[in-house]
């Protein structure tokens with residue numbers, strides 16, 4: 040599956056907020072078809088890194104390159120149209136609309152009306168929310184909202200998907216289901232997934248990037264990362280204490 | 282030569298009156314993030330206080346420097362208690378609520394004093410600059426504006442009260458843990474902002490015409506200036522007042538005050554496209 | 570999505586109800602009202618349309634414009650200047666829609682593409698309105714002429730010709746006809762907006778109000794959608810201004826004054842943000858209250874500002890949802906027959 044050509048690269052990507060360097064000179068590369076996990080303690084800059092990729096924040100310096108083209112200065116909607124989808128850490132959905140309308144808005148951007156309705160039905164089935172189609176998303180449980188957001192993202196048929204803590208707040212069963220789904224998504228798209236759950240990471244990823252204080256600390260297989268003393272110090276060590 | 286001197290004084294006048302107009306808003310909106318659309322009416326009330334007190338025989342300096350801020354400060358605190366505190370953190374609701382307050386205040390003043398133009402004459406008389414007659418009071422006003430901003434800066438950086446206020450704005454929960462009562466701090470800070478606004482209204486009364494709706498002429502310019510100033514409210518307001526005051530006064534000198542206002546707006550919109558975070562968001566990062 | 574005629578749904582029932590009321594008004598109006606009342610009703614229709622434009626951009630587009638009256642005024646002046654120059658009303662009516670829409674597009678371009686925040690948008694639109702007010706007031710001099718039309722400053726333009734039948738400049742409409750035209754236009758605009766809101770464009774506009782960031786993540790250019798929605802709202806406001814001016818035969822700069830700007834916001838606030846019928850009812854209620862107060866001697870100390878300010882405060886503190894949703898909640902609670910068989914679990918947002 041994994042192909043050598045990078046789908047996404049960053050060169051010297053840096054994001055400063057006043058004195059805080061949230062993303063610090065990051066050189067990152069993701070191969071076509073790869074599934075990469077991003078880990079690191081809270082405040083390491085993972086979410087900010089994602090926001091720079093989608094131009095939600097304008098990076099202080101550095102470049103983002105997608106399929107060989109620089110997209111650093113593109114607008115968020117242009118980046119989305121190039122095929123990058125994002126599921127944010129706090130679910131970003133249309134709370135005042137129902138589940139169906141949420142998905143429809145995503146489907147209708149790429150499809151004609153009739154086709155869009157078919158896609159919506161399909162996605163609802165896939166994320167298992169058909170029975171909630173006419174519920175307001177604002178009234179759903181956290182895990183269900185996560186599901187809706189994932190559905191919205193999938194509907195857009197992105198080629199690269201950024202998932203920020205997709206299993207947070209999910210029940211055990213929902214986590215299992217999501218794991219399966221991410222595996223399935225990876226057949227057609229490249230993924231970067233921010234996660235804390237070690238079991239989950241072991242189940243899906245072969246390569247892991249560890250962020251610490253805005254910079255990449257280590258990039259290796261999960262096994263080696265687990266053995267790495269530096270990583271234990273900044274991340275796993277803290278978790279064991281906590 | 283005289284014309285150049287005159288123009289310089291005019292520009293300084295423009296800057297200082299704009300800065301005065303914005304001082305209270307820099308605190309209420311710039312620091313507290315409360316959108317007070319009744320800002321212009323607070324100024325109007327300060328103006329009426331000075332006019333009424335002076336006409337009743339009170340010394341004009343006492344009216345402007347003491348009574349106006351006192352009266353408007355109290356009105357500010359009452360408004361905060363009865364209205365504004367319910368809307369903290371809800372920008373659009375605050376906007377509408379204070380818009381209602383603004384109309385209500387105009388209505389009350391109109392009901393009491395009628396919809397007539399009043400005013401007081403400027404103290405201190407004139408001096409001659411070559412062929413021109415200039416009001417000494419206008420020069421004094423420039424000095425007062427400088428003093429006022431030095432005072433604000435001092436209070437908010439050097440005094441206990443100022444530090445508590447800034448700390449609470451940045452992190453109310455932390456302040457509460459330290460035994461400070463955020464609602465009280467908000468109330469007092471709002472009161473201080475209102476008092477400054479009243480002071481500005483009083484000080485500008487001798488050089489403007491006072492009618493119940495006079496606030497409308499201030500509010501848009503004040504907001505534009507403070508927003509353009511950016512996150513460092515006090516420094517930003519001074520710098521933005523400098524830019525806008527100069528532009529407005531020069532254009533007004535060449536054309537009419539209306540075109541001066543139009544150009545101010547255009548400059549503001551362009552500036553904000555270039556510096557979306559305001560002047561202090563980009564240039565003077567670490568300022569207050 | 571599917572636009573099925575589902576008679577059971579609250580929305581469809583509501584729409585049919587509104588349609589019936591409007592059509593009844595349309596056909597019965599001239600029969601029921603005498604001429605004096607009819608002229609008043611025509612003015613209500615024009616302000617209802619203005620309220621509708623604000624209800625759309627604020628309630629559905631999330632754009633809180635403090636200067637909707639500017640577009641009303643621009644539309645009015647565009648009609649006045651056009652009809653005085655052309656001696657015919659068809660093209661000026663179009664101008665009254667297109668000129669404010671184009672101006673809003675330009676203003677919207679700067680505001681939305683410049684990513685101005687909500688607050689700045691409110692301030693800028695208010696400032697623009699006040700500048701129009703000051704500028705038009707200062708145009709009493711002879712040099713301010715557009716073609717044959719003198720702007721006349723604060724005195725305003727009078728003797729503005731009323732609508733004529735298209736193609737027949739010498740056959741002006743009678744009050745009955747004007748009433749039909751105005752009401753028909755209002756109905757068309759209302760249902761036009763309803764259709765728009767069900768279209769892809771309208772849904773995206775609402776989605777942007779709900780969550781701008783997500784809309785961008787989906788690939789929608791929110792700046793463009795907002796600019797167009799803003800411009801549509803301005804065009805409708807301009808048409809309202811055109812109706813207003815042609816029935817009054819008169820316009821002056823007071824259309825740009827703060828009184829009207831404040832009232833528009835109140836109509837929507839009172840009627841309910843996020844509804845279309847609400848703002849229209851709000852405008853009606855407020856003007857009836859205002860007219861009534863004008864006839865009461867005890868109210869002589871009251872002035873517009875006092876009343877408006879008090880109303881805004883009462884609503885923002887006590888009835889923040891507005892009348893229409895509140896009335897609907899009360900009706901659902903106490904009048905069982907208004908309950909649809911199976912009410913969707915919705916949190917409001919539709920009429």
Ligand SMILES: Nc1ncnc2c1ncn2[C@@H]1O[C@H](COP(=O)(O)OP(=O)(O)O)[C@@H](O)[C@H]1O
Nearest residue numbers: 056059061079080081082083084085086087088
């Ligand atoms: N908008 C912002 N303004 C200021 N600081 C921010 C902003 N967003 C994030 N940060 C800071 O950037 C750092 C990284 O945060 P984040 O990217 O959320 O970390 P993570 O997702 O890894 O937990 C933190 O120190 C955070 O406080």
Ligand SMILES: [Mg+2]
Nearest residue numbers: 085086087128
């Ligand atoms: Mg995060």
